[in-house]
Amino acid sequence: MTRRALSRRALSLAWSTIKGRKGGFVAAFIAVMFGSAVLTASGILLETGLSSGVPAERYRAAAVVVGASQFFPVEEDIDPRYAERVRLPAARAEEVRRVRGVRAAVGDVSFPASLVLGGGRVLGGPGGVPLLGHGWPAAALRPFALSAGRPPQAADEVVLESRLAREAGVQVGGTVTLTVGTTPAVFRVSGLADGGDLTRQAALFVTDERARQLSGQPDHVDAIGVLAGPETDPAELAGAIERAVRGVVTYTGDQRGDAEILDVGRTRSFVIELALSFGATMVMVVVIVVAGTLALSVQQRRRELALLRAIGATPKQVLAMIGAEATLVSVAGAVLGAIPGVGLGFVFHRTFAAVGAMPADFELVVGPVPVLAAMVLCVAGARTGGWIAARRAAKVSPVEALGEAAVEPRKLGWVRLTIGSLLIPAALAAAIVLPIALPGEAAVDGASSSALLLVIAVALLGPRLLGGAVTLLGPRLNRATHVSGFLAVANARARSRRLSSATTPLIMGVTMAAAQIFSATTLGAAAQNQAADGVLADYVVTPKAAGLSPGLAGELARVGGVSAVTPVVRTQTIITYTSDDSKQYKIFPAQGVEPAGLKATMDLGVLEGDLGALRGESVALSRLAAGTVGAKAGQSVDLRLGDGTAVRARVVAIYEKGLGFGDVTLPHDLAIRHTTDRLDSWMLVKAAGGEPALRQALARHPTAQLADRESFTAAQSGDSADSAVSLLLNAVLLGYIAIAVVNTLVMATVARVREFAMLRLIGAGRDQVRSMVRGEARIITVSAVLIGTLAALPALVGISIAVSRWPVPSIPPLAYAGIVAAAVLVAWPSIMISARVAMRQRPVEVIGGE
Known part of the structure; x- marks a missing residue:
């Protein structure tokens, strides 16, 4: 049979299987759909960082804006952005002016300013925007036009925006006290200017010489605005300027906002770095969850696959069928997940803007590339998970397959056992040895990675670990004198593979929640303690x-x-x-x-x-x-x-x-x-x-204020935009894991409908079966919390050693109680409600219907 014919037959059989037992594929579909949504949102953030921008305000009339490069060049990596503005020598304006097509080249400088009104009231820009001072020639770059008075001619003259003058209650000929930093100076208002309402800043203008003196760098400019004729192509002019003037970068269109407003460039770098780091984490989590869900689905179909092998299906045919099923389910889930993914991207954007991590006018860019990338990743993860899970079912002999369908194999494969056993000491070494032996931030990174290594080890060694947990916890959580308690412990021991597959996502959720939350609290507590111990001053002077x-x-x-x-x-x-x-x-x-x-x-x-x-x-x-x-x-x-x-x-x-x-x-x-x-x-x-x-x-x-040491250090440790963003992204990550936990627990419990029916046929009452399930739920929940906590602890200890040389991490009791409560609230209803659903049919109908 040719490969193409095999693929067509596999797809046909896969489609028939999916139509015939839709319930068996719902969990995989949900995992892929939500994974696609999260990955799509991450991709949209990345595309936004690469493509979006903020329209220029004061540079609106400039065809081209010339500035210095704000980036540190790095080979084979993203160039990091400098935190401060890189300025140009003022003489560059004359070089730009000589380029063909340039009508005027205006060097612009900015300096932060405040107006001090009667009673010491400090006035910035209207609505809380910053007030920036400039030289009067830069007014042509908006352009601003005088509505009253004349341009500044003396060093103590100023032109105010009309709206600023109204708020300050001054007119032409009046005087204002202008402060740069905390240095006050009295200026006479020589004129008022209108340039349309600026949304990100307010402007005032002094003489060009005074502006350069107040900026602190008289021989440099922030940027050069280029005015050109109406027939001039800005892109062509920008290229000509870069060829003629060395060491400059040109901006056209919406990119002019990057040169004008330094925060826009910072936002771009922040969004790109955030999307890459969060997206990489989510890709890993989504692939693990999707692969694990499909593995559980294949494991539950052992009887069906064994029968296929018994009637002559070859290993290649079984693998092709499962691969086709994974493809069909994952494509459908990935396509439908893209729609809520776009919505999640808008939620990210609005939340980041609300907490001050991103300007509200930094527009979200929604294109096809993030959607397609998310689909490809989800389908690849599903195919990989299906292939890994199906390998054993496809390779074993038909007789052995039928035997394993009745009783799951007790032994783990030697490859799985070896890798899992090696990961545990590797993780412990990364968590404890590296922070002690390795200097620098590599120790923190190594300790952080240990939690992931231990989660993978738990997934590989799950049946062994859960077997040990059942032996240790089972009799203590379920009284063996009760029939239901005995059944719960015996069932958990006999079905450790099934229990492991259902419990691993919950363990991963507890581990990642503890690692993410408590690593942040450990770092925050260390920083706060160092600041509190290190500030010896009695008072701190801060700016308004x-x-x-x-x-x-x-x-x-x-x-x-x-x-x-x-x-x-x-x-x-x-x-x-x-x-x-x-x-x-x-x-x-x-x-x-x-x-x-x-x-x-x-x-x-x-x-x-x-x-x-x-x-x-x-x-x-x-x-x-x-x-x-x-x-x-x-x-x-x-x-x-x-x-x-x-x-x-x-x-x-x-x-x-x-x-x-x-x-x-x-x-x-x-x-x-x-x-x-x-x-x-x-x-x-x-x-x-x-x-x-x-x-x-x-x-x-x-514009200066006095604070005592305690209030200053407390203010420095307050919430920031970065912590709010981190909280949101962790909520999305843990939310997806919670969905995966519910998914697998429901899937594993509902699949036991035949087992529940057999118990009831041999004399167990409905309440006894439910009591048995409650006993298993106790084992699953407590084991997951215990193992998840133990998996997170080495990383937290290692991080604490690395940053503070103290092995005790900061774990707020209420936060840990919240993680435990969340694990219980996610796991318990998932198991109990799905068990109730699985027992709705009469036992005879369940057994007879097979």
Whole structure:
């Protein structure tokens, strides 16, 4: 028989089988459908990150926007984005202006500003949007037009947006107090401008020279807006500019928003990285769940497959039939799952926007590629699962197949047993040995992977593990003096394969829930403890708006009773290093601090070296960061600062408290020179009884506020957009696993209709059978919670050792009780309700109908 004829016959037989016993394929269909939905949503997120954007606002009139590259180039990987704006030399505008087709090239700079009104009220942009200042020539890029007055001509003149002037209650000729950071200055309003309502920002304009001075980099611009004639093709002009001017990147269309609004580019990178990591996890989980569901389906059809072998079906024909069934069911489920998958993508988008992780105007992109990719992955997973499950049924002899159909085989295959047995010590080594022996974040990654390895080991060794659990827990959970209790324990022992197939998804759910939730709580608790222990200052000065002017530190240091002031600027660095003879990179959160007086305000837990040497091109690294990049005190590392500036910095100290303060600590002057706004994030103040004097000094700076140490550290540990996103994605992941648990438990229980009928025919009452099922449900639930918890614990212990050198992870009792309650609420009704359904028919009808 040719391969094509075999495939046609297999498809025909598979379709007849599916039509004849639809109930047997419902579980596989549901697993594929929901898996397709989740994978489609992940793919939509990835496509959105790659293709979406935000329309330009102030650069709307520019045909092309010219900027510097915001990315660190990496071979064979996604280029990471710099956290701070990379600026262009102002002289580039003249080079762009000389390109054929350019009518005007306008260099634009931005600086964060606030208006201080009567009574010290601080006014930003209307509706809470940021207020940004620019040079007046940049008004042509929207364009803004004067509705009253004239452009600014002197250094103390300003043009306000009309809506901003109305909210501030000022008119042309009036004066306003403008602050950049915490430095106030009085400006006279020379004019009002209209440019249509901006939705993401508000604008004010000063002279070009004053704008560059306030930006902190007088010889650089944020971007260059190119004005061109109406007949000019923006794409062609952009190409001409890139060929003529070296070291620039051009933006056209909606991509102009990336150059204008730095957060848009950050959002794009965030969405891409999130979609890739979450999508990869979901692909693994979906394939495991779909394959496991089909394996259980094939296992329940042992009698049917044995009869097929007995009447002459060849192994190849059995495999072809099961493969065809898997294909038909998975294609149908994948196609139908794509529709709710698109809806889930919109839910992701709206939720991310609501928690501030994504701009609301960052449009969702829905195309065919994510849908097709999800379908292919689901079908491939189903085919693989069906093939693995059918191999034994297809290979055994007909006589042996009929024997196994009546009583499931007790022994596990040697390959399965060997792999499962090897995975357990490998997982324990990854969880415990790596964090002790291996420095850096590789120890955390290794410990995290151990939970997955143990879940796979549980799936492979399930019958053995469940047999042990039944022996240990069965008599304690079910009194053997009762008939139903005896039957529950005996049944669980005799049908350990079936019990394992039904219980594995529940174990996986408990393990992944515990690993995901408690790894986050362990990291969060370690960070909070380090911050609380490390802040020695009595007070912390924080900004009400964008940041604090660096000069404020010197002013506070002169206040009576103040013994030390440490300005802190937060940023991000990229460290490149060599590992296994290849170039690697790692992104680290960083801070810049002044070493003078640091011992009085901040304790980083120095392990070696001296933070007093933190000057010039030097750096201090956390223990984890130093271990990751292989650096020691006295050596040098290659850094990319926040704006991409390359620095080879000497490591002057290694410290412990990287989670609480950042893994990289730089000299303050070096760090702040390479930030977008050149403003401090906060200032730590050591003052014995100096609060009244501090408040009096800050009264001259309405955009600064004073907090005590406890309230500051509590605010730093509050919920963030990242934690909200993580919570949503974990909910989706665990929700899918919960569906898989219900699916397999219902499938396994309903398939026992013949067994329940036989028990009732030989004298067992309906209540006795239900009591037996309750006993089995107790064994399944308690075993799953116990094994799932034990599988998650090594990973949690390893993570705790790696990040804090303490083996006890942070496991909130209420959170663990919630996991246990969820396992019970998912498993118990699934088993009991499906058992009730399985006993609806009269026993004689069940046996006689076969």
